[in-house]
């Protein structure tokens with residue numbers, strides 16, 4: 001994903017608070033040791049209709065199953081999105097579906113970090129701003145395109161209002177440069193090793 | 209500058225101070241389990257990276273394995289065996305200590321990391337699991353991460369992060385009869401919401417905590433993540449030092465020197481926290497959840513709040529769908545609500561103290577004939593000690609299944625689960641939709657409430673049984 005220019009995408013509102021990672025992808029949907037193909041399990045409890053634990057079809061009422069939203073790349077949600085289990089599959093499943101940005105009032109900490117490590121942008125807006133966008137989209141589902149400028153740190157609503165957001169400059173740097181997180185730290189190995197050398201003397205009890 | 213306990217540990221581990229950026233923090237120990245650890249190791253291998261210090265990395269099998277007696281690598285979870293064998297193979301390849309299924313040190317990662325003396329006061333431990341915060345009970349920072357960050361820790365022995373804000377939660381006074389640390393956390397989360405701790409590291413303090421046995425402190429810190437906190441921590445005291453002495457991986461040299469060092473691990477008297485919460489222990493009653501978030505709890509003799517008391521329109525809709533899922537109504541009381549199953553287990557409430565207190569209630573009693581009841585001790589060591597004390601017999605005589613250690617029915621991974629619409633009273637930490645099986649209605653409660661309810665066949669507070 002190239003974040004250096006503006007990004008415009010279909011936005012699906014899912015305005016429920018505390019959507020936990022078990023909802024984003026239930027445990028039973030994480031069947032293989034692979035990051036691919038997880039969109040089948042994305043929001044599985046809502047995506048499908050079940051009878052006696054068996055999937056018997058798609059849930060037509062679920063937003064991402066609706067025609068206007070089947071190509072959503074932005075998700076709009078409430079408070080504490082991605083709380084709960086640390087499973088990174090939640091992020092991989094969203095990415096696999098095509099989600100590039102999640103806008104919410106706040107995020108689960110681990111989820112937010114997992115997003116940053118995988119190039120998924122998380123944006124925090126206020127409740128009022130989120131409800132404003134939600135209303136617009138609900139009023140006319142064709143009016144569901146949101147524009148995002150990462151460099152300028154603004155979200156442009158379907159009716160052209162600009163909402164500014166904050167982002168950790170470190171995460172922004174990584175997203176803009178598409179840098180690898182681990183390699184970035186491995187460059188500092190010398191500093192780490194000299195810390196370790198001193199620490200082994202200072203806190204010998206902590207070293208096996 | 210006066211510092212909090214968390215800040216002291218954080219600062220002593222800071223390799224690079226990030227200006228306007230995350231700090232680079234040294235990580236003392238890494239713990240892996242077969243569910244997410246296998247991912248991290250596999251990805252590391254694919255990238256051709258190595259584990260920087262395998263001596264400080266440990267692994268267990270807890271999430272996917274079966275808990276039926278006589279179990280092996282086969283598990284009910286479709287594709288589950290692959291996680292187990294991959295973990296085993298990669299642990300060996302990377303030279304990591306693995307507590308495999310048959311190992312007497314085996315168990316749920318957050319339990320055995322303490323039992324084995326792997327987590328020490330003043331240290332920072334990580335695990336690709338959100339309940340790593342459990343270990344704060346030993347005066348350590350338990351830092352739960354995702355697979356990518358775990359990979360980062362494996363390859364570099366560091367994590368990068370912004371120091372969280374500081375919150376002090378004080379519990380003072382004597383706990384009411386039948387109140388367990390689980391109830392304390394349900395009370396806190398109900399009052400301040402499931403996101404109330406978001407952005408904070410929480411130090412639990414107050415005389416209620418000081419008086420509390422170490423095993424109960426794990427339950428408190430374990431639930432810090434359900435409050436959305438970065439982690440929970442408790443200043444280590446004599447109880448902690450005694451707990452850690454002679455554990456397999458505890459330091460053997462200079463024990464008194466170490467204690468001298470660990471004793472300094474407390475917040476300075478004039479340390480400033482960003483937020484304070486004070487709770488009177490006597491305000492807490494045995495509680496149970498009615499909804500799909502740990503914040504949706506009430507004292508067992510209370511009533512579910514009425515949706516029209518909530519102002520937010522969306523929240524009302526949300527509440528209606530929650531109640532429909534749970535098969536409950538606005539304003540309903542949960543006391544006496546019939547249940548189909550009871551579960552005692554998980555990293556929240558499956559330690560010896562938990563099993564002992566549940567056994568006290570189960571002794572000379574039988575569970576209701578209509579329900580299924582299961583107990584999975586948290587670790588092989590807990591199981592062994594419980595059996596030495598005859599606790600297994602009490603559970604079995606009462607009608608509980610007595611299982612092998614593991615996460616088991618704490619979460620449904622497509623393997624063993626309860627049935628749709630079954631109502632379960634459970635000592636676990638998450639009542640999320642479908643967490644214990646598709647359509648399952650989970651009610652979180654303390655292990656004593658679970659035991660009492662299993663006997664009654666319906667939700668009742670623990671005193672109901674003890675008073676009989």
Ligand code: SF4
Pocket residue numbers: 270271316337339553554555556614615618619636637
């Ligand atoms: S017992 Fe439950 S909460 Fe604890 S580590 Fe296992 S699955 Fe997670």
